[in-house]
Amino acid sequence: MPLRIANAAGFLGDNLDAPRRLVESxxxxxxxxxxxxxxxxxxxxRQREKNPAxxxxxxxxxxxxxxxxxxxxxPQLKIITNAGGMNPVSCAQRAEKILTAAGLGDxxxxxxxxxxxxxxxEELLAAGCEFRNLDTGEPLSAFRSPLxxxxxxxxxxxxxxxxxxxxxxxxxxxxxxxVADASLTLGPAMQEFGWRWDDWxxxxxxxxxxxxIECGAQVTGGYSVDWKNYDLTNVGxxxxxxxxxxxxxxxxxxxxxxxxxxxxxxxxxxYEIGDPRHYLTPDVDCDFTTVEVEETVSDRxxxxxxxxxxxxxxYKVSLAYRDGYMASGQLLVYGHDCVDKAKACGEVxxxxxxxxxxxxxxxxxxxxxxxxxxPGAWFWRKYQPPGEVVLRVTAHDPRREAVERFSKELAxxxxxxxxxxxxYASGRPLVRPVFAYWPTLVPKELVPATVEVRKAKxxxx
Amino acid sequence: xxxxxxxVKVGELASARSGDKGNHxxxxxxxxxxxxxxxxxxxLTAVRVQDYFRExxxxxxxxxxxxxxxxxxxxxxxxxxxxxxxxxRIDTQGKxxxxxxxxxxxxxxxxx
Numbered sequence: 001m002p003l004r005i006a007n008a009a010g011f012l013g014d015n016l017d018a019p020r021r022l023v024e025s026x027x028x029x030x031x032x033x034x035x036x037x038x039x040x041x042x043x044x045x046r047q048r049e050k051n052p053a054x055x056x057x058x059x060x061x062x063x064x065x066x067x068x069x070x071x072x073x074x075p076q077l078k079i080i081t082n083a084g085g086m087n088p089v090s091c092a093q094r095a096e097k098i099l100t101a102a103g104l105g106d107x108x109x110x111x112x113x114x115x116x117x118x119x120x121x122e123e124l125l126a127a128g129c130e131f132r133n134l135d136t137g138e139p140l141s142a143f144r145s146p147l148x149x150x151x152x153x154x155x156x157x158x159x160x161x162x163x164x165x166x167x168x169x170x171x172x173x174x175x176x177x178x179v180a181d182a183s184l185t186l187g188p189a190m191q192e193f194g195w196r197w198d199d200w201x202x203x204x205x206x207x208x209x210x211x212x213i214e215c216g217a218q219v220t221g222g223y224s225v226d227w228k229n230y231d232l233t234n235v236g237x238x239x240x241x242x243x244x245x246x247x248x249x250x251x252x253x254x255x256x257x258x259x260x261x262x263x264x265x266x267x268x269x270x271y272e273i274g275d276p277r278h279y280l281t282p283d284v285d286c287d288f289t290t291v292e293v294e295e296t297v298s299d300r301x302x303x304x305x306x307x308x309x310x311x312x313x314x315y316k317v318s319l320a321y322r323d324g325y326m327a328s329g330q331l332l333v334y335g336h337d338c339v340d341k342a343k344a345c346g347e348v349x350x351x352x353x354x355x356x357x358x359x360x361x362x363x364x365x366x367x368x369x370x371x372x373x374x375p376g377a378w379f380w381r382k383y384q385p386p387g388e389v390v391l392r393v394t395a396h397d398p399r400r401e402a403v404e405r406f407s408k409e410l411a412x413x414x415x416x417x418x419x420x421x422x423x424y425a426s427g428r429p430l431v432r433p434v435f436a437y438w439p440t441l442v443p444k445e446l447v448p449a450t451v452e453v454r455k456a457k458x459x460x461x
Numbered sequence: 462x463x464x465x466x467x468x469v470k471v472g473e474l475a476s477a478r479s480g481d482k483g484n485h486x487x488x489x490x491x492x493x494x495x496x497x498x499x500x501x502x503x504x505l506t507a508v509r510v511q512d513y514f515r516e517x518x519x520x521x522x523x524x525x526x527x528x529x530x531x532x533x534x535x536x537x538x539x540x541x542x543x544x545x546x547x548x549x550r551i552d553t554q555g556k557x558x559x560x561x562x563x564x565x566x567x568x569x570x571x572x573x
């Protein structure tokens with residue numbers, strides 16, 4: 001019997017019913033819930049700042065509540081999630097309430113911590129970590145001190161090892177903070193197959209399977225240019241069936257919508273990658289160019305041939321820093337002259353902000369419906385000019401008050417602007433803080449992971 | 462001696478999807494068949510792709526080949542005007558680039 005690992009969330013905000021629908025329609029050994037995009041942790045860090053008991057993804061608690069019945073009916077079912085975010089312990093404490101209420105207080109919960117480097121930044125800098133930006137080469141010390149005034153989150157992408165360790169401690173629910181997405185799948189494979197941690201080809205094989213399912217429905221028909229062929233309303237979420245030799249089949253629950261075919265799998269293989277010869281995870285350096293993909297029967301695609309090389313001695317770190325404020329407002333502009341009219345309105349808005357004494361650091365005027373999606377690549381320029389466009393104006397500035405003033409300059413156009421504008425009802429644009437992204441590395445030896453497994457009821461506050 | 466030429470859109474030869482890697486974007490292009498892959502391999506160069514997206518401010522394009530699955534991966538450096546959090550564009554994550562690339566027109570021999 002192959003090891004069946006499913007994924008039913010590819011980001012925080014993914015469909016809330018997908019996990020329940022998946023475990024109700026297919027028997028799997030592991031259900032993974034992936035909730036952390038590059039910048040999700042900076043948002044969760046702000047939540048924890050406001051309330052020390054928060055900082056995990058609240059959506060996961062809704063998901064867990066929805067699958068307590070399958071959890072009690074299917075003894076093989078285990079859950080692995082990075083929904084712990086900035087606060088895996090609090091997440092476990094909240095999960096405990098849900099499990100206990102469902103009579104599942106004896107389920108062991110494993111909590112993985114150690115990825116959060118924010119409290120350790122000064123110490124790590126003192127130890128010689130420069131946290132150089134992977135793109136620019138700039139060291140973190142380029143920030144004005146104190147660092148705590150700028151940096152909101154800094155998390156290492158932990159590996160599959162602490163997940164496998166939690167599973168070997170009998171955890172049925174593993175809650176982590178930042179781990180590499182592919183490690184959510186490799187962890188259970190290591191636990192079930194007992195592979196050696198230097199069996200690079202097998203580590204690569206399971207990591208490829210993890211990469212293929214980590215974005216949920218993107219491998220089962222989502223994000224496809226062939227969308228007309230698929231029932232996306234009922235799209236099934238993916239299941240990877242792993243064999244002990246490392247080969248895998250990607251599939252989805254019977255009778256679900258979407259599709260798994262050569263194209264959906266290959267498109268996802270090359271999704272958000274750089275050099276396919278070196279797809280780096282904390283566990284292994286994977287070579288995607290040796291991977292072969294074969295559609296065996298309908299909705300079943302075999303993936304084999306991945307090769308791996310030793311992992312690097314660093315963890316990737318995703319660091320976010322405060323970078324001022326941003327707001328974006330939209331208005332519908334109608335009429336034969338809508339393109340010129342929309343541009344003029346955008347300029348009026350920005351001039352009004354300037355008259356109020358604020359020269360905004362960065363601004364952008366876009367005409368949605370007139371080529372703003374991909375500036376310059378106007379494939380549709382051969383078409384007639386549109387009869388209406390959405391004017392979108394965006395401003396970014398270090399000063400909150402400057403962006404707030406900007407947010408107040410759209411509404412006056414109701415009476416002072418030209419005829420043919422609509423869409424004021426949504427109110428003033430929201431002013432939000434910007435957290436910019438600083439990709440960097442940290443030596444693995446400086447970042448120990450901690451694993452703690454206890455029965456759910458023993459996590460109670 | 463002149464050979465007959467015809468034009469073909471990338472979208473007739475392949476599907477594509479794109480995404481973000483910080484301030485960079487990638488576009489995976491998956492050929493519809495072996496013959497299409499050969500055309501893409503010879504015609505859809507990194508230079509063509511960089512030129513097509515020049516107004517985005519792309520500084521460099523790297524092309525990678527995955528012959529076993531007949532796919533190409535393009536890495537577009539600095540394509541996202543600051544990336545997911547800082548970009549002022551509607552498409553902060555480069556989600557539209559793949560769909561856009563399908564409209565790039567290639568010139569091929571009539572027999573290809």
